[in-house]
Amino acid sequence: MGRVAFITRKIEAMLFFTRWKAAAILIAAFVICLFAVPNFFSESAVQKWPSWAQRHIVLGLDLQGGSSLLLEVDTNAVRKERLQAVDDDVLRVLRQARIPFTGRAIHGNSVEVHITRSTDIDNALGKLRDLSQPLSGILGASGQRSIDVAENGGLITLTPSDAAITERIRQAVDQSIEIIQRRVNELGLVEPTIQREGVDRILVQVPGLQDPTRLKAILGKTAKLDFRMVDLSMSPEQAAATHAPEDSEILEGQNGGKYLVEKRVLVSGADLVDAQPGFDQRTNEPVVNFRFNSNGARRFAEATQQNVGKPFAIVLDNQVVSAPVIREPILGGQGQISGSFTVQQANDLAILLRAGALPAPLTVVEERTVGPGLGQDSILAGEHAAYVGAALVVLFMFVTYGLFGLFANIAVGINVAMIFGVLSMLSATLTLPGIAGIVLTVGIAVDSNVLIYERIREEVRAGRTAINAIDAGFSRALATILDSNITTFIAAAVLFYIGSGPVRGFAVTLGVGILTSLFTAFTLTRLIMAYWVRLWRPRTVPI
Amino acid sequence: MRFRRISFPISAMLSIIAILLYFFHGLNFGIDFIGGTLMEVQTKAGPADLAKMRATIGSLHLGDFSLQQFGAPNDVLIRISEQPGGDQAQQVAVQRVRGALGSQVDYRRVEVVGPSVSTELLSYGTIGLVLAIMAILVYLWFRFEWQFALGAMIANVHDLVLTVGFMSLTRVDFDLTSIAALLTILGYSLNDTVVIYDRIREMLRRYKRLSMPDLLNASVNATLSRSIVTHLTVSLSLLALLLFGGEAIRSFTATMMFGVVLVGTYTSVFIASPILIYLGVGANRRGGAEEPDTPPEAPSTVPSQTPAATPTRRARARR
Numbered sequence: 064m065g066r067v068a069f070i071t072r073k074i075e076a077m078l079f080f081t082r083w084k085a086a087a088i089l090i091a092a093f094v095i096c097l098f099a100v101p102n103f104f105s106e107s108a109v110q111k112w113p114s115w116a117q118r119h120i121v122l123g124l125d126l127q128g129g130s131s132l133l134l135e136v137d138t139n140a141v142r143k144e145r146l147q148a149v150d151d152d153v154l155r156v157l158r159q160a161r162i163p164f165t166g167r168a169i170h171g172n173s174v175e176v177h178i179t180r181s182t183d184i185d186n187a188l189g190k191l192r193d194l195s196q197p198l199s200g201i202l203g204a205s206g207q208r209s210i211d212v213a214e215n216g217g218l219i220t221l222t223p224s225d226a227a228i229t230e231r232i233r234q235a236v237d238q239s240i241e242i243i244q245r246r247v248n249e250l251g252l253v254e255p256t257i258q259r260e261g262v263d264r265i266l267v268q269v270p271g272l273q274d275p276t277r278l279k280a281i282l283g284k285t286a287k288l289d290f291r292m293v294d295l296s297m298s299p300e301q302a303a304a305t306h307a308p309e310d311s312e313i314l315e316g317q318n319g320g321k322y323l324v325e326k327r328v329l330v331s332g333a334d335l336v337d338a339q340p341g342f343d344q345r346t347n348e349p350v351v352n353f354r355f356n357s358n359g360a361r362r363f364a365e366a367t368q369q370n371v372g373k374p375f376a377i378v379l380d381n382q383v384v385s386a387p388v389i390r391e392p393i394l395g396g397q398g399q400i401s402g403s404f405t406v407q408q409a410n411d412l413a414i415l416l417r418a419g420a421l422p423a424p425l426t427v428v429e430e431r432t433v434g435p436g437l438g439q440d441s442i443l444a445g446e447h448a449a450y451v452g453a454a455l456v457v458l459f460m461f462v463t464y465g466l467f468g469l470f471a472n473i474a475v476g477i478n479v480a481m482i483f484g485v486l487s488m489l490s491a492t493l494t495l496p497g498i499a500g501i502v503l504t505v506g507i508a509v510d511s512n513v514l515i516y517e518r519i520r521e522e523v524r525a526g527r528t529a530i531n532a533i534d535a536g537f538s539r540a541l542a543t544i545l546d547s548n549i550t551t552f553i554a555a556a557v558l559f560y561i562g563s564g565p566v567r568g569f570a571v572t573l574g575v576g577i578l579t580s581l582f583t584a585f586t587l588t589r590l591i592m593a594y595w596v597r598l599w600r601p602r603t604v605p606i
Numbered sequence: 607m608r609f610r611r612i613s614f615p616i617s618a619m620l621s622i623i624a625i626l627l628y629f630f631h632g633l634n635f636g637i638d639f640i641g642g643t644l645m646e647v648q649t650k651a652g653p654a655d656l657a658k659m660r661a662t663i664g665s666l667h668l669g670d671f672s673l674q675q676f677g678a679p680n681d682v683l684i685r686i687s688e689q690p691g692g693d694q695a696q697q698v699a700v701q702r703v704r705g706a707l708g709s710q711v712d713y714r715r716v717e718v719v720g721p722s723v724s725t726e727l728l729s730y731g732t733i734g735l736v737l738a739i740m741a742i743l744v745y746l747w748f749r750f751e752w753q754f755a756l757g758a759m760i761a762n763v764h765d766l767v768l769t770v771g772f773m774s775l776t777r778v779d780f781d782l783t784s785i786a787a788l789l790t791i792l793g794y795s796l797n798d799t800v801v802i803y804d805r806i807r808e809m810l811r812r813y814k815r816l817s818m819p820d821l822l823n824a825s826v827n828a829t830l831s832r833s834i835v836t837h838l839t840v841s842l843s844l845l846a847l848l849l850f851g852g853e854a855i856r857s858f859t860a861t862m863m864f865g866v867v868l869v870g871t872y873t874s875v876f877i878a879s880p881i882l883i884y885l886g887v888g889a890n891r892r893g894g895a896e897e898p899d900t901p902p903e904a905p906s907t908v909p910s911q912t913p914a915a916t917p918t919r920r921a922r923a924r925r
Contacts, residue, residue: 125854133723135693273713276704279697428693430700430718437646437714437854444852452846456839463835496783499847499855503790503862506843507797510836514801517832543804546749547797553741554793558786561734566786573790 078534078593085593088586092477095579099483120486123494125565126442128435129270134243134282136263137424138228141235142172144423145223149210150174152194153221162187173222181217188214191221198226232263235422240265243425245418246281264428273434277411285380285424286415288332290363293374293386294323314376316383317402324376324383329366334359338416340409343401349409350401353416360396368392377402379412431564445498452502453479460509464516466605470591471512474583478508481579482572491575494568504576507551511584514547515540516606529601537589544584552577610880617877621764624771631774636781637717639731641688641724643700646676646715647707653679662706668699677853681714693720731785738789739763742796750803753885758799761878765795769865778857787861794840795870799878802829806879810888818888822879833871841867 519536
């Protein structure tokens with residue numbers, strides 16, 4: 064009797080399910096499948112549902128069409144700007160302390176300055192060291208400072224530390240993302256996604272955008288706006304031929320020509336609160352009307368009061384847009400930029416000024432645009448391949464294994480529904496390679512069943528009874544199924560980690576497919592078999 | 607297992623040919639890895655006039671470029687090599703081509719990859735492959751003995767080498783999806799190898815006195831029908847993708863078809879299993895055909911750890 068009890072328990076292990084366990088399995092599978100439901104309804108219908116039920120699969124840009132731009136923040140510009148700031152600080156500090164110096168210059172990654180009198184060196188070092196601030200790390204003070212200061216025989220070298228530069232780059236990317244967001248929204252593009260990629264990159268994806276030319280033009284502008292005085296001490300030609308005064312520089316005009324402009328900024332674009340495209344009342348040409356905040360308005364008023372009759376330059380990204388003469392003080396904090404714009408140019412400039420300046424220039428390093436026609440074709444192709452592939456596999460399994468093949472097909476059907484359910488839960492992106500992943504999963508998912516059935520066949524051949532063979536087939540095959548699927552899953556995981564866009568979509572569906580097919584093999588297929596065995600009490604195995 | 611005397615030299619030779627192809631024939635690297643521009647355009651009126659289009663783009667002096675009929679007669683694939691002058695220069699080139707072709711065509715797909723991204727993608731792809739191989743090696747090492755892990759690795763690197771050779775020979779575009787294909791082939795053909803290894807391990811435990819070649823033969827035979835059925839279902843899926851999945855993933859599915867169906871099956875039977883002999887698995891067995899304790903044709907008798915209940919007695923117990 065003891066032996067009999069042992070064997071019964073063993074059968075319980077593989078082919079017997081308690082009622083609540085069977086129910087739990089079915090409910091779990093059913094609920095996961097339910098998550099796929101929102102995909103079959105229109106966007107507007109789904110929006111009325113509770114928010115947890117709204118999650119659905121997002122079509123990748125390769126399927127719905129759209130444009131994906133990878134932008135890189137110019138880290139060299141950030142570095143240069145940081146050096147320039149240190150250079151300015153050195154000048155200010157030494158002048159304030161009245162310490163004579165020579166040979167102040169930027170060399171490579173550091174600023175060098177030679178202190179003239181050796182008696183001043185200690186004083187100068189102390190003052191310059193005050194420029195360097197401690198950096199805070201993740202856990203409070205990191206012990207690093209923003210600038211490394213070194214001295215050698217009167218030559219003081221100030222080098223911004225790598226940690227400080229990295230922090231600046233991080234801030235620059237954060238600010239850029241915010242500004243890109245504003246610019247893209249101003250352009251009226253629908254549902255853009257903007258996210259950081261790596262250290263210095265930003266990924267901008269805009270569904271439905273067919274020609275990203277204008278978007279690229281808008282994102283490619285730094286939009287750094289300054290109001291500065293034109294230097295009238297000599298003509299630009301003279302300055303180019305000889306040497307420009309130290310506090311001025313030669314800038315090109317947007318519509319040709321050269322200007323000698325003071326480096327000192329009267330008011331900058333950061334003080335703008337609004338900019339709107341409009342038309343000049345007299346000439347009727349497109350202009351941009353802008354308004355300063357109170358600080359900007361006050362400074363602009365002061366500057367224009369002092370310089371009536373002189374020209375000032377409106378400088379955008381180091382190009383002079385126009386250089387009008389100040390006819391009277393501008394006290395209201397409002398102004399107008401004219402520069403023989405087209406309507407579109409005035410419009411874009413207003414957008415740029417409203418959204419603010421980028422902290423550093425951006426470059427497009429990768430662009431992928433798919434037109435809506437190709438996307439639609441790809442969806443159709445993917446659907447066809449999926450139907451044909453599924454039909455072939457289902458037919459083949461039925462022909463090979465008969466009734467058991469039917470069981471396998473049921474399991475695969477539920478499996479595919481569950482893949483869609485899980486993808487919806489994750490709000491995953493479905494791409495064309497992703498569809499390929501699902502089709503491939505159908506082929507691979509039946510493998511679990513094949514392993515089990517072949518093992519059952521073997522056990523039958525070895526002389527076991529039907530039920531006993533089924534039981535043994537399951538218990539032996541499951542370990543193999545686990546081992547063989549984990550290797551493929553590792554490959555999918557690595558692919559997810561290194562891949563981007565469409566390839567990542569493939570990794571997701573392949574990985575999810577492996578997990579759901581493991582679930583169906585370990586629970587659903589077994590459950591179906593268990594019920595079949597209980598109902599039919601088979602004497603022979605129909606394979 | 608006698609076939610290893612034939613299959614090993616054949617595989618060695620094919621691998622050498624594949625490596626030679628890689629070095630002397632090269633791979634047809636796509637823009638993902640060498641940078642440049644790829645445009646898929648569709649002419650709006652009638653079939654595309656390739657000669658005229660070629661002249662239009664040629665007049666822009668953008669260096670190497672190629673035009674290719676792609677699917678339907680009005681679909682054209684334009685490839686423009688990477689422009690000198692960094693990431694910005696690529697953008698300028700695209701703008702000029704768009705300007706030159708104007709509105710006579712629909713731009714179905716435009717992809718521009720700058721030099722800074724392409725070098726990264728290539729190194730990411732390579733790192734990914736190596737990482738996957740290492741991760742799987744470690745997993746197999748934990749689950750089996752080290753000889754099995756090493757054997758599986760040799761067998762599957764052999765798969766990858768042959769697949770790369772195939773890609774070189776057929777000049778399929780080698781891009782990011784190719785890396786995806788290679789990784790899937792790796793995962794999938796390992797799947798097959800692991801199934802056989804699982805059986806070999808089981809047999810090693812059960813038949814202590816069976817000679818190694820006989821044991822391997824029995825293991826391969828026992829799993830053969832499963833291998834055939836599974837490969838057929840996967841082939842059917844891939845066939846559907848190849849025929850109906852569209853141009854965009856054709857090179858991807860073709861590569862998978864070669865790697866999974868042709869190479870994967872061959873490798874697990876003819877390379878992965880016999881290599882265990884060379885790696886010294888079961889070297890301390892008695893070997894030879896003297897007194898095998900059970901005929902390998904009936905491998906699965908009642909396991910020794912269960913009580914000696916025969917199937918008939920068990921069945922009686924149920925009633």
